Amino acid sequence: MFLKGGTFLIKLEGISKSFKVAKRSTGLANSLKALFYREHTIVHALNDISFSIEPGEIVGYIGPNGAGKSTTIKVMSGILVPDSGGCTIMGYTPWKERVSYVKNIGVVFGQRSQLWWDVPVADSFELLRDIYKIPQQEYKANVDLLVETLELQSLISTPVRQLSLGQRMRCEIAASLLHSPSVLFLDEPTIGLDALSKIAVRNFIKTINKEKGVTVILTTHDMNDIEALADRVILIGKGSLLYNGKLNELRKKFGTNKMMTVDYREASQPFDIYGVTVLSQTSDRAVLSVDTEKTMVSEVISTLSSMVEIVDLSIDSQPIEEIIIQLYKEYQI
Ligand SMILES: Nc1ncnc2c1ncn2[C@@H]1O[C@H](COP(=O)(O)OP(=O)(O)OP(=O)(O)O)[C@@H](O)[C@H]1O
Incomplete structure (x- = not known):
């Protein structure tokens, strides 16, 4: 259902991204001055990031707070345009061919919802079906499978705002997979979840990877997620790539x-x-x-x-x- 035939590859080459941030002024005089003249600093979020990912891999993208993980995911999902460098995912340049590209990817930001807050989950799913123009038969088959495997039966008619974090996260993951993407970007999918929900989410990620061949890029601060799921880890710090290799080799080399x-x-x-x-x-x-x-x-x-x-x-x-x-x-x- 999820794999669209053929092979695909994720390739980032020399991606850099900076943000211009206005300096905050303190004190009345400085605040008044800031009305006319604003000082800025440049935050170098990504410096020359290059890596590639093969079909069917689960890659853990790790690094401390502010390392540049979310920025990379945003570049890869076409939300942000880098200052320089190239990114090809399944033959697309994410930020250039967004409309056709997003049909091939699923994105979950643990901290943000893609579901409509006040309507039942099922209505959000229907809206996503329209947005992605998912054929009815494919949509039904996917909803049935996702509802069963993520145990959403009792949640599907509840408005999102009434769900617990763990319940909402399961619905978010289902929403990101309704259109049968081949690549799934998960930005901290287990943040704030209890131990049982974490295991349920991990098991599901493993299942869609094994059974449907979905390639998964996962950012997390939970090393248990990494141990349970990732074949390979990419470590970044202060916007630069520091390690890219098998988890076992990381353990051998540094452990x-x-x-x-x-x-x-x-x-x-x-x-x-x-x-x-x-x-x-x-x-x-x-x-x-x-x-x-x-x-x-x-x-x-x-x-x-x-x-x-x-x-x-x-x-x-x-x-x-x-x-x-x-x-x-x-x-x-
Ligand atoms: N829209 C933005 N405007 C200004 N600065 C930004 C923006 N987005 C990210 N940054 C900065 O870029 C750097 C990398 O941020 P990013 O969110 O990618 O880190 P992260 O590795 O995902 O961190 P965390 O683990 O805390 O989520 C940080 O210094 C952050 O403050």
């Missing part, structure tokens, strides 16, 4: 620490072991971060054994969340 949780009979002194950071320590349990570039896990275990009577021990990889925080620190973003 050199292991988390060790040790239970023991009793420890009287704090652990001071080379290459080990003590994250927490009580009289019977410690959580340690082992830098495997400085020491081996086996060495740490043997040192610990000489210090305490170990009862239990578990070793985990460094959570992706921490790797990302470490990267933000390394890149000073």
Whole structure:
């Protein structure tokens, strides 16, 4: 239903985008001066961003606040025109051929609604059917499938303003897929959702990607979203691309620490072991971060054994969340 035959590719080449922002004045004198003369600063939201995405990929587009993620999504969905650089998505230049282009993409901005606030969800869907000129048969099949898989049965006749955030988000995602797009841009689709709703949204994204071949570009601050969904991550900071690669490679390259949780009979002194950071320590349990570039896990275990009577021990990889925080620190973003 969703894949329109043939292959497509997303390609951004040297995209830059700046915003001219008026400086805010404080004080009466400055405010009066600002009526006649406004000072401006330039915000460089995107600097020379290039990447490409193959059909069927789920790509996590990540970075701290203000990094330029939403700006990139807006450029890719044709809402913003970049200052320079090229962008080709399924053969279209998004901001040039908007009317025909948007029939091929779905966009969800977690912070903004594309549904009409005061009318039932079903009416919004009908309006979207008219806007996108979706053939009746295709529309019905899509609505039936989306209502079933996103469990919208009890929501569809409710006005949007009466829905909870999680309920509305499920309807937003359905709305973005009514016209069978091949590419889906999701800008923080799980923001503010409870754990159960997050899982429902993640599962649905996985399903449309696997079963319908929809290519998904996802921005999120939730690393669990990334771990659950993304094959590849693109990391940006201060408008520049910093990493573009498989999640596994990111983990291999930067996730050199292991988390060790040790239970023991009793420890009287704090652990001071080379290459080990003590994250927490009580009289019977410690959580340690082992830098495997400085020491081996086996060495740490043997040192610990000489210090305490170990009862239990578990070793985990460094959570992706921490790797990302470490990267933000390394890149000073
Ligand atoms: N319309 C605009 N006018 C002026 N500045 C803007 C505009 N849109 C974005 N910016 C600026 O561009 C930079 C990138 O913003 P963007 O919204 O793309 O970041 P983001 O990575 O999506 O951040 P967040 O995670 O906080 O949503 C920021 O410094 C922001 O203030």
